[in-house]
Amino acid sequence: MTKVGIIRCEINEFFCPLTSGLRCAEQGTEGFQYYENAQVVGIFTCHCPGNNVGELAKILKSKGAEAIHISTCMFASKNGSGWTLVGGGFCEKCDALMETMHQATGLPCIKGTAHLPNGFTPSIPYT
Numbered sequence: 001m002t003k004v005g006i007i008r009c010e011i012n013e014f015f016c017p018l019t020s021g022l023r024c025a026e027q028g029t030e031g032f033q034y035y036e037n038a039q040v041v042g043i044f045t046c047h048c049p050g051n052n053v054g055e056l057a058k059i060l061k062s063k064g065a066e067a068i069h070i071s072t073c074m075f076a077s078k079n080g081s082g083w084t085l086v087g088g089g090f091c092e093k094c095d096a097l098m099e100t101m102h103q104a105t106g107l108p109c110i111k112g113t114a115h116l117p118n119g120f121t122p123s124i125p126y127t
């Protein structure tokens with residue numbers, strides 16, 4: 001069991017309760033495919049311009065998170081044939097946010113929760 005924290009974007013805050021993301025964590029699928037399964041220890045919403053994500057990540061770490069995932073909708077979007085990287089997602093600075101969180105905590109930061117875009121495999125760039 002790997003403990004993870006999730007950062008999501010405020011743009012989706014009142015539309016998505018992360019139901020699929022929580023299920024994928026439990027099952028070790030999609031963005032959580034590197035784990036046998038994962039326990040979500042906490043979820044924070046990022047608010048523009050995202051200046052406090054390092055602090056949010058530190059709190060997630062203090063709650064036991066061993067890795068931090070950003071929600072798929074931050075870097076991908078849905079079209080008629082499913083989720084795609086084309087056009088990006090809600091946030092233009094995902095990589096910068098992830099680097100900030102990694103610098104603040106030393107934890108790996110990973111792109112993705114549920115419904116990964118076709119052909120996208122999550123990497124762990126900040127370890």
Ligand code: SF4
Pocket residue numbers: 008009010011046047048049050074090091092093
């Ligand atoms: S900085 Fe990015 S992730 Fe954070 S609220 Fe703004 S658009 Fe969303």
